[in-house]
Amino acid sequence: MNIIALFVSPLIALIAGMFFLGLSRKISARIQWRYGPPIYQPVIDVIRSFSQKSITHGKFFDFGIILSLSSSFVLILFLPIGKLCALTSGGLIAFLYLMLMGPFGIALSGAAAANPNSSIGISRKFLLALAYEVPLLLVLLTVMTHYHTISLVEIVNIQANSGWAFGSWALILPGIAYLLILPAILGMRPFEVVGAAQEISSGPIAEFGGKHLAFYTLQHALHVFVGIALFVDIFLGGWTFFGLLNPLAGTVWAVIFGIIIFLLKMTLVLFIGLFVNAVYPRFRIEQAMQYLWKWPTLISFVGLIIVVLTK
Amino acid sequence: MDRNQIGKWLKNPGKMANKYSFHVVYFCTGCGIIEVPPSITTRWDAERFGIIPVATPRQANLFLITGYVSTKTLAAIIRTYEQMPEPKYTVAFGSCPINGGMYYDSYNTITSLDKYIPVDGYIAGCMPRPEAIFIGVTHLWKLIDMDKADGYKRYREDYVHYRANQEQILGELDWPPLFSKENL
Amino acid sequence: MSLELLLIIAFSGAFLTYLSGKISSQLRDGVAVLISLGLVAIVSFLYNVQTETVFYQGFFGISLILRMNSLAWFFAIAIVSFTALCIIYSLSYMKDCERSNYYYFMMLLINASMLTIVLAGDLVTFFVAWEIMSWSTFLLISYNRNGALQAGIKYIVLSLIGSMCMLVGILSIYTSFGTVNIADVANHLTPSSVGYKLFLLIIFSITFGIKNAIMPLHTWLPDAYAESPSPFSAVLSGMLTRMGVFGFLLIMYVIVGMKTTLHLGRGFLSFNTILCWLGAITIVIPTFIAMLQNDAKKLLAWHGIGQGGYMIVGIAFGTSLGAAGGIFHTLNHATYIVLLFLSVGAIEYSTNGLRDLNSLGGLFKKMPIAFFGGLLGISGLIGVPLTNGFVSKWLIYKTLILGNAPFLAFAALLGTWGTVLSVYKFLHNLFLGQLPEEHKEIKKAPLTMQIPIVILSFTIILFGILPGLPLKVINSIIVAAGFQALDINIWGVTSETGTLNMLNIFAAIAVFGAIFWGIFKVARKSTPVDQYDNYAAGAAVPKNKYHYTVEYYAPFYRMGKPFLKDIFDMFYNRIAEAIGSICDSVRKIYTGYVGSYVMYIVLFIASLIFVQLTWSIF
Amino acid sequence: MVNPILLIVVPLGLAFALPIVNLISKKIIKYIPVLAFLFNLILSLLLIPKVLEQTIIVKIGGFHPPFGINLFVGPVGILFSTLIALAGFLVSIYALSYIKEGPKEKYHILYLLLLTGATGVVLTGDMFNLFVFFEILCISSYALVAYLGNKAGIESSIKYLIQGSVGSSLLLLGIGLLYGQLGTLNMADIANQINSISSPSIFVPMIFIITGLGIEAAIFPLNAWLPDAHSSAPSSISAILSGIAIEVGLYAVIRVIFTIFNASSFLMFFVFLGVLTLLIGEMSAFSQKNIKRMLAYSSIGQIGLIMFAISLNTQLGISAGFFQMISHTLGKGLLFLSVGFLIYKTGSMKISSFEGIGKKMPITSLLFTIGAFSIVGLPPFAGFASKFMIIKAALTTGQLLFTVLIGVILLGTVIEGAYFFKVIQSIYFKGTTDIIKRDEAPLIALISMSIFVLLIIFIGVYPDFIARILNSAASEFINRIDYIRSVLG
Secondary structure, eight states, rough: HHHHHHHHHHHEEEEEEEEEEEHHHHHHHHHHTTOOOOOTTTHHHHHHHHHHHHHESSSHHHHHHHHHHHHHHHHHHHOOOOBBBOOOHHHHHHHHHHHHHHHHHHHHHHHHOOHHHHHHHHHHHHHHHOOOOOOOOHHHHHHHHHOOOOHHHHHHHHTTTTSSGGSSSGGGGHHHHHHHHHHHHHHHHHHHTTTTTHHTTGGTTTTTTTTHHHHHHHHHHHHHHHHHHHHHHHSTTOOOOOOTTGGGGGSSSHHHHHHHHHHHEEEHHHHHHHHHHOOOOOOOOHHHHHHHHHHHHHHHEEEHHHHHHOO | OOOHHHHHHHHHHHHHHHOOOEEEEEOOOOOGGGGGHHHTTTTGGGGGGTTOOOGGGGGGGGEEESSSOBBHHHHHHHHHHSOOOOOOOEEESSSSSHHGGGGGTOBOOSSSSGTTSOEEEEEEEEESSHHHHHHHHHHHHHHHHHHHHHHHOOOOOOOHHHHHHHHHHOSSSSSOOSSSSTTO | OOOOHHHHHHHHHHHHHHHHHHHOOHHHHHHHHHHHHHHHHHHHHTTOOOOOEEHHHHHHHEEEEEEOOHHHHHHHHHHHHHHHHHHHHHHHHHHOTTTTHHHHHHHHHHHHHHHHHHHHHHHHHHHHHHHHHHHHHHHHGGGGGTTTHHHHHHHHHHHHHHHHHHEEEEEEEHHSSSOOOOOHHHHHTSOOOOOHHHHHHHHHHHHHHHTTTTTSSHHHHHHHHHHHHHHHHHHHHIIITTTHHHHHIIIIITTTTTHHTSSSSSGGGHEEEHHHHHHHHHHHHHHHHHHHBHHHHHHHHHHHHHHHHHHHHHHHHHHHHHHHHHHHHHHHHHHHHHHHHHHHHHHHHTSSSBTTTTTTTOOTOHHHHHHHHHHHHHHHHHTTTHHHHHHHHHHHHHHHHTTTTTTHHHHHHHHHHHHHHHHHHHHHHSSSSSOOOOSSSSOOOOOHHHHHHHHHHHHHEEEHHHHHHHHHHHHHHHHTTTTTOEEEEEEEEEEOOOOOOHHHHHHHHHHHHHHHHHHHHHHHEEEOOOOTTOOBBTTTTOOOSSOTTTTTTTTHHHHHHTTTTHHHHHHHHHHHHHHHHHHHHTTSOOSSSSHHHHHHHHHHHHHHHHHHHHHOOO | OOOOOHHHHHHHHHHHHHHHHHHHHHHTTHHHHHHHHHHHHHHHHHHHHHHHOEEEEEEGGGGGGGOEEEEEEEEHHHHHHHHHHHHHHHHHHHHHHHOSSSOHHHHHHHHHHHHHHHHHHHBBBOOOOOHHHHHHHHHHHHHHHHHTTTHHHHHHHHHHHHHHHHHHHHHHHHHHHHHHSSSOOBBBHHHHHGGGGGGHHHHHHHHHHHHHHHHTTTTTSSOTHHHHHHHHHHHHHHHHHIIIIHHHHHHHHHHHHIISSOOGGGHHHHHHHHHHHHHHHHHHHHHHBBBHHHHHHHHHHHHHHHHHHHHHHHHHHHHHHHHHHHHHHHHHHHHHHHHHHHHHHSSOGGGGGTHHHHHHHHHHHHHHHHHHHHHOOOOOSHHHHHHHHHHHHHHHOOOOOOOHHHHHHHHHHHHHHHHHHHHHHHHHSSSSOOOOOOOOOOOHHHHHHHHHHHHHHHHHHHHGGHOOOOOOHHHHHHHHHHHHHHHHO
């Protein structure tokens, strides 16, 4: 199973991630009363990027983006996609750290380019990351404390009984907090300050063209995938759906349907983010930080206290 | 997408992708930029052709020059053009880049953009309507299919010539030549 | 090889170095390197040796003892190795500096005294070595003059306060039990009262807390780190400050004993919980203060404080995982902070003493070795997987989360995310971004400066991928302290509640890295361009007109600056000022006027009579 | 058998012989103190083992005490006389190169007299003799303080003189009152009879004597003369005043309290007084700009520490106090001596003028540093061992009060550390970074100071070397009956 997951889950993640990118463009267009691009438009973009002759600001410029993409793929291996999970070593903590490496690689690469806009973008990225990591860490700690495990797989499996985490009411507040910070994790509006195209020429990736841009797009797709999948895994029960798959237990079909259920759940969550994305303007970075450190943090903090007290 | 498209995709995916994914650097050079917002928003929705604006030339493959080009802007245009990765296409929008338009005798407006950077297609008019942009894009598709949108190649081949023209009008350029003898 | 001989070599080596410096500087360099490497060799031969010798009885008849066990060996090998690397580094860094003989002498003296501290089998030896370390450190902190003087005074005053506390503690043990032998003291202490144990723990915690710079006793550290010569800053942050950790281990788990320490008090008001929380505060606040720093070494110094918090949390939490994590973090922190200080030192060397984050940048092409040192160093500091920092932090997080201390875990994790910001700023403002014109031509860092950086970088990766190597020793330490043994493999830690397999992660990253590197190579070749050829809305990026790394996290500064002040430092400064003014007014007792002096005599007689009449004591 | 009286007679005789020698040769006179104290040192060292076995009572003129005057050469006496001889010897070596101007023969006479007086005070067993020797000590020090003849010297000498005279009068009054009531001046005899009279009538002489001696002993608040006198005397004399004179004064105070009046209940007051003296001394020294005043205030602090230790009234406490005296003599002596040349070369007593002197005079600066470390109490120097012993003594009593006072004392140590380290910083790490031509103190002075350093390190590392004599000295104070018995037979 692990061996299969090793090959399958990166593929699923990549395809689903690209699909989500395309979907989000399409949905946004529809919300704006446009026809919108074909859903496979991101794939075309990636191919186009690959075909172009990019520039490089040196070896380190290349290194950063390769590091970013490959660590994003490693991250996928730690994520239970349906019932597939290739690596469990280190649990959610290792996962958190690996989540850091993607943006970190891009930051290194962008800074090596020495573009002022990249530097500003990276600075914003890190500040935004700090801003949303505070509630995110609280949320994850709440979940880990509640289930008393650091393993993502176990968290998913425990939820199989009730179908989702909200069966235990203590986790409702962290769930809300996660939804509040989800746009920030995905880099969507109103938290789109990092790659603000209009003011800082898309920030960290200002110098990325050709294959660098292609790699970045893939990384971004994976990032979106991970951000949503994490929510699905820790709150919506991952592959489980209120005992729907119980009759199939032990068969290959259970795995396949598990993945499908997982992806459906993800799509659902994505929609929530997209609606917010489509109708909101952008926060300034200070506003974003203040917002993230106010409501989501407060909610998740209260959630953590409740979980600690009820334990 | 129809059947024969698939064949083309398999044969030369890069070219096809370039066709259907125009990332445009909208350089707000002149009054023509006023026609761009309608074309990318709800009314005409350029995104259905894969055309989206990007913020930096590094990510773009289409350069839309919207309106007259003053000598001062020319420097920025050349710089931006040179920073775009190949393959890249230039479309001049409005009559001014073609022949100077109403600024034909202005002392600081260049009358023919083609002398300084290669232009793959012109959209004439003052101002052209947004529909004209789409017509221009479909023409560009055909040119790409026929490998005739080869402005960037011309630029490489005739770089000495272009650079001389640029220096003639701008004086000493404050950036090094894009192509030195080694990488020509 | 007996332990006395080791120390004799260490101490006499220091003097020998000084004397040979009088003859020629090359000879001195040779002797210094030889001595430090020799110590590394000797200590590594002592692996797995358990021995104890009484080496001196002339100090008030107290048997002074040297002892070697796994705890001592672990710290000893770290001390001598890091000092050796820093000595090698110093060869070129300190080449044209004044008083270089003195510098080497002090370095080796500090090395020897630290070695004595860890080998001490009784508290008097411990104290004596501790004090020698303190004053010699003071002498070396002050070495750089100017700003260093204030730092030195701050250090020595706090250090004196600490050692006075320890002196009281040691003598109270000595008078109570009549012995200072650590093992005997531990035996005697078992039946004594809880209050006395708590007293000892608190009084020693002050000492070690000052040395390990736990909030609110940290104020000496930022200045001291920033103002010392870089190789010494490295030793200072890597090992010398961590003598505090050693002290905590000693007092908590050897002298007072693990079972007792962990059960002093109830609930939140227990000794180890409070220490944990102090550690947590130490993690968070300094890490965020570090973001505001503009001096590369000061930034690292604040991180030094913050990382110390992890060790304290790990050790004080009192589980095998936590203790192992805390001890391992001590070693890891030493590797990467030494590496970072050496990298900064290389920059200082190349740019003639610049370490201001706002005026450097873009050095990564000019100084690739220092850059990779810095990169790996900050990766370790953050705890990026595959570096050793990850493993120890993982151990600490895991024990905190599973030990139902989510708030402590939150503090620890938050510290890490704060670290990311400030160390990225560190890397960016030094190495990445644009290269200022004046640094186009810089001095090349010589080989002796690069070798230690390479070795340390390699160590970071090695311990990151194969953490089992040091964890094996650490396991025996924690077992000796009475903890349950961990299931250590060469690639990580196994347990029912979560396994860490660094080799897996390494393999995954390596495979994916190779795949994408391959794809990257196969894809269309990219054109190399100059660093200044980048997009700024069609205009040229001005050279040297402005430096965009200034105020790197400007929005955060605007928000955080009012809150992120070192209030403790201000508080202490106020106290120092107050004491100064009190002293001044006390001095006015001596008026300089004989009449008042004679009056004092009369007053004295009067007070004697008063005492007699009131209390009839005679 | 060698007669301990030679310890007094030889320097005294040489002091009087010195003017005659001066007539013969002016060059030779400066070697006379050296010889005198070398003799004293050797004699004292020879006497130590004997004294430790059996106290020596020298009956002057063969009259049996209490009728005759006697010398009591007990462990305390021999400890002090060794210390005096040692310090006197080393400082006189130092003075060979240091005293170059002024009326040299007077210096040497007064120097000999000063130390003779000190030796006399510690060896005598007679109350009036104590007064006489004390006066010799004081008067010669008044004169020596004014030796340089400058305004500050004379002013402080007069201040010293006035306070000293008040003290002497009080001392004389006290002795007179005692004599009037008991009809004897022999210390053992007074001690023997002290309980026979009512307490108010011994209390009054006691406070007079304590105050009188306390002025020389620099007990707070009787020490106002000290900063002036110590700072304006020549450095060699400052070393003796700080290292010997005030400790001899303190010895006298303690002798009076312990042996004569048996007023150990009074010591509780002295504990507080000691701590107060320490704090006042250290705090006054803290912001001093003048190095010698700083050292002088530091001496006050050290005296407070010694007082505290001795007032603990335990065997351990008293021996710790003596140990502290030894380490203070060595440490402070070294500091004053080294500072003497630092001042000589820079021409100023301001601490700020020492900036960068560490390059000019590396060895002298190093010696100063070691002295400072020892005074602050850093291992492995003598000051640490003595401070260790004091704290141990205080903690051994097991009383909470002493533990708290130890805290206060250690605070004083921290303050002391702070100001000494500031000086060390300005010596080494301020001023120019250029290479300066060396201008070191003369070799002979360096040798003398180096012996101080060797002793400091040796005692610091091997305190057991003097443990026995300290112990018996402490028991001499504790066992008052033994004292009386051994004198009166």
